[in-house]
Amino acid sequence: MTKQHYALLLEADPNKELVNTYLQRSFCFDATYNNELVGVLALLPTHPETLEIVNIAVISEQRNRGIGQQLLSFAEKYAHYNNYKCLEIGTGTTSFGQLYLYQKCGFRVFEIDQDFFTIHYDVEIVENNLILKDMIRLRKILN
Numbered sequence: 001m002t003k004q005h006y007a008l009l010l011e012a013d014p015n016k017e018l019v020n021t022y023l024q025r026s027f028c029f030d031a032t033y034n035n036e037l038v039g040v041l042a043l044l045p046t047h048p049e050t051l052e053i054v055n056i057a058v059i060s061e062q063r064n065r066g067i068g069q070q071l072l073s074f075a076e077k078y079a080h081y082n083n084y085k086c087l088e089i090g091t092g093t094t095s096f097g098q099l100y101l102y103q104k105c106g107f108r109v110f111e112i113d114q115d116f117f118t119i120h121y122d123v124e125i126v127e128n129n130l131i132l133k134d135m136i137r138l139r140k141i142l143n
């Protein structure tokens, strides 16, 4: 894990404490292109047979080129081959692009975690001109 990896993880999740906590228990991967880091992925076993994508990020210069989708597809394959039955991911209600991507990849909303960001984050997060308060949790049942 380099400084670059860590900085990228914080782009997906600015709460250092939370990141440090889940990283210890997660399976972590990176994506490289021409030997340069382009993406990170952290997968955390939560409930029995469930793996959660707790962090996914692509460097800003390489976004919108399909790397995020490839990381999601890798997460799904990794979960499947390791006998997990369900893959989950949570994101802010204001993260419209991410919500689009996850639903495009077959994830379905199953829960809203009200005030997750107000409770767990010290700094107010503003995204798409909205104050971020709630988390949407999505899941994909793996066949």
Ligand code: ACO
Pocket (backbone or CB within 6 Å): 011, 012, 013, 053, 054, 055, 056, 057, 058, 059, 062, 063, 064, 065, 066, 067, 068, 069, 070, 089, 090, 091, 092, 096, 097, 098, 100, 101
């Ligand atoms: N805004 C607008 N559209 C988006 C966004 C966004 N933030 N993110 C993804 N999309 C859309 C793209 O338009 C694209 O649509 P298309 O395929 O129909 O053209 C589609 O989603 C797929 O994009 P990819 O190129 O596969 O994804 P990308 O490589 O850009 O990675 C990611 C997506 C990881 C969300 C990236 O935008 C990123 O690192 N963002 C900052 C960090 C972040 O928000 N991470 C997720 C937080 S939630 C969590 O970590 C559990």
